Amino acid sequence: MNNSFTSGKIITENEFRTYAKCSELYNFGSKINFSIGLKIVKDTIEQLTLRSIRGSLRAPLLDIQACLLKSVTKYSQEESLIEPQIERYLNACMLWLQDFFNLFNFSTYIPVFGPIAPIIRISKTPIRLDISGLYRSKKNQTIHGISFSPYSSRHSISNDPTTLLKVKLLSPFVAEHFPTRRAKVVLHNFFYGKNNNIGYVTTSSNQIKDSSYLMIENIVQNMEKGHHYPIVPCLYSCKFKKSCFPTGLKNE
Numbered sequence: 286m287n288n289s290f291t292s293g294k295i296i297t298e299n300e301f302r303t304y305a306k307c308s309e310l311y312n313f314g315s316k317i318n319f320s321i322g323l324k325i326v327k328d329t330i331e332q333l334t335l336r337s338i339r340g341s342l343r344a345p346l347l348d349i350q351a352c353l354l355k356s357v358t359k360y361s362q363e364e365s366l367i368e369p370q371i372e373r374y375l376n377a378c379m380l381w382l383q384d385f386f387n388l389f390n391f392s393t394y395i396p397v398f399g400p401i402a403p404i405i406r407i408s409k410t411p412i413r414l415d416i417s418g419l420y421r422s423k424k425n426q427t428i429h430g431i432s433f434s435p436y437s438s439r440h441s442i443s444n445d446p447t448t449l450l451k452v453k454l455l456s457p458f459v460a461e462h463f464p465t466r467r468a469k470v471v472l473h474n475f476f477y478g479k480n481n482n483i484g485y486v487t488t489s490s491n492q493i494k495d496s497s498y499l500m501i502e503n504i505v506q507n508m509e510k511g512h513h514y515p516i517v518p519c520l521y522s523c524k525f526k527k528s529c530f531p532t533g534l535k536n537e
């Protein structure tokens with residue numbers, strides 16, 4: 286089980302995401318994890334971002350293939366994948382990467398920094414965020430951040446507090462453009478949808494209200510106090526259902 290008292294300890298964005306989804310799930314030591322396919326695509330995009338910043342991209346397709354192969358090799362060792370699984374991930378991830386570049390092309394967005402793991406302090410708790418790359422569009426100074434989410438629905442991603450924290454952290458780095466009031470930051474969150482497709486949710490700094498940050502502060506303060514309780518009713522399919530709602534305790 287997790288010790289929910291966080292003061293003085295750095296927590297990862299995934300731990301915070303889990304606590305925000307269900308404090309009891311976090312207390313049980315569970316985490317909302319990335320699928321292997323998403324880990325491979327994320328790692329490949331991060332490698333390509335680094336290569337682009339260093340000016341070492343040569344031929345787009347060959348670069349993508351080389352980075353993808355490196356990522357698949359890394360995760361196939363970590364996850365002990367067998368040959369047919371490796372082949373399947375290579376083919377599926379190549380298709381997902383093509384979808385990715387149809388949505389977010391390096392000729393429209395110029396990579397400037399990343400991947401980064403900056404720390405933001407909320408209340409007494411430092412939270413380590415995970416941002417795969419920072420980009421500028423050719424049109425204006427808005428920062429475009431890329432991030433990957435283990436969630437598979439737009440609704441969950443739009444309500445994920447780590448998305449808001451990333452926008453909050455990046456906003457002070459861009460000056461306000463008073464004539465247009467254009468967004469300082471746009472975060473592009475990629476995920477795998479339930480139909481095995483790559484999905485995409487954007488969140489701009491203009492969409493976020495101060496009350497959203499207050500809500501995040503409340504969640505962190507609850508976490509620091511060690512509060513944890515099941516969601517009632519709980520509609521998630523979760524392996525802890527029997528622990529949260531033993532016979533006699535109603536899930537409603």
Ligand code: SF4
Pocket residue numbers: 307308309310313514515516517519520521523524525526527529
């Ligand atoms: S069963 Fe529901 S309430 Fe219990 S830990 Fe899982 S998600 Fe949380």
